[in-house]
Amino acid sequence: MGTTITLAEEITLLSLDDGSGAVRQRQAVGPAVAGAILLELVMAERVVVADKRLQLVSAEPMGEPLLDDRYRLIEAWLRGRARRPVSQWLTKDAAKAVPAVLARLGERGLVLPQERKVLGMFPLRRYPEADGRAERALRERLAAAVLQGAEPDERTAGVIALLHAAKLHRLAFPDHRPRTVRPRMAEIADGQWAAEGVRRAIRDMHAAVVTATVATAAAVS
Numbered sequence: 001m002g003t004t005i006t007l008a009e010e011i012t013l014l015s016l017d018d019g020s021g022a023v024r025q026r027q028a029v030g031p032a033v034a035g036a037i038l039l040e041l042v043m044a045e046r047v048v049v050a051d052k053r054l055q056l057v058s059a060e061p062m063g064e065p066l067l068d069d070r071y072r073l074i075e076a077w078l079r080g081r082a083r084r085p086v087s088q089w090l091t092k093d094a095a096k097a098v099p100a101v102l103a104r105l106g107e108r109g110l111v112l113p114q115e116r117k118v119l120g121m122f123p124l125r126r127y128p129e130a131d132g133r134a135e136r137a138l139r140e141r142l143a144a145a146v147l148q149g150a151e152p153d154e155r156t157a158g159v160i161a162l163l164h165a166a167k168l169h170r171l172a173f174p175d176h177r178p179r180t181v182r183p184r185m186a187e188i189a190d191g192q193w194a195a196e197g198v199r200r201a202i203r204d205m206h207a208a209v210v211t212a213t214v215a216t217a218a219a220v221s
Contacts, residue, residue: 005108006066008036012101013110013135014171021114021128023098025171029210030094030189031212033101035205037070039158042201045215046071049201052208053083066104066176070097086204090212102127110134142172148183154193161202165209205217 005013015029016022022055022063024028041047048055061068069094077092078084080192105111111127129135138159144162145152153162163169164185169178170184189202 008033008101009054010138021126028213031209032162034093035088035162036211049086049204054205055083055084060071060101087208090208091215157193164189165206
């Protein structure tokens with residue numbers, strides 16, 4: 001994959017507060033990040049999502065530790081079954097995906113992991129950005145596609161589809177009301193931006209991300 005950061009890393013960068021380095025809207029970001037890892041595996045033809053179920057199709061390593069590790073975790077989760085509901089995986093992985101992605105961003109030097117103790121006991125982790133170029137480039141791509149009507153490439157469209165599914169419109173466009181960007185993001189999510197198999201996967205994953213977001217919020221509350 002070279003130096004290209006993953007879709008999950010891009011969504012995570014959008015979520016980081018510029019001042020504190022804290023992850024904002026974590027209950028919604030978790031399912032979106034888990035979905036982004038899965039979409040990356042779908043686009044690389046390692047995984048198939050069809051009929052709202054997840055199936056592995058190729059164990060060939062991608063050379064990206066984040067994605068290869070997640071493939072192995074999915075393989076173990078399937079426990080020899082051919083397929084399982086994609087919503088179950090996203091719900092299971094939502095809490096674990098974000099820390100894994102933050103660790104990878106730290107390895108790349110894009111964030112600087114920091115930890116301090118609250119009340120001298122409880123660890124508090126923050127991830128201020130060390131290099132903002134990746135996030136700026138992403139925001140430029142998002143603005144071109146959503147605000148200016150440009151045709152997005154496959155990866156940009158994938159990010160937009162996941163942000164829309166998790167209702168993270170404000171993370172992507174903090175200076176715009178969600179209702180002003182939601183129609184264009186929905187149009188992109190439903191558009192002809194990818195191969196049919198990937199588009200079917202996105203349709204199934206949209207519902208799965210919504211389900212996982214609700215389940216994550218319910219578990220926290």
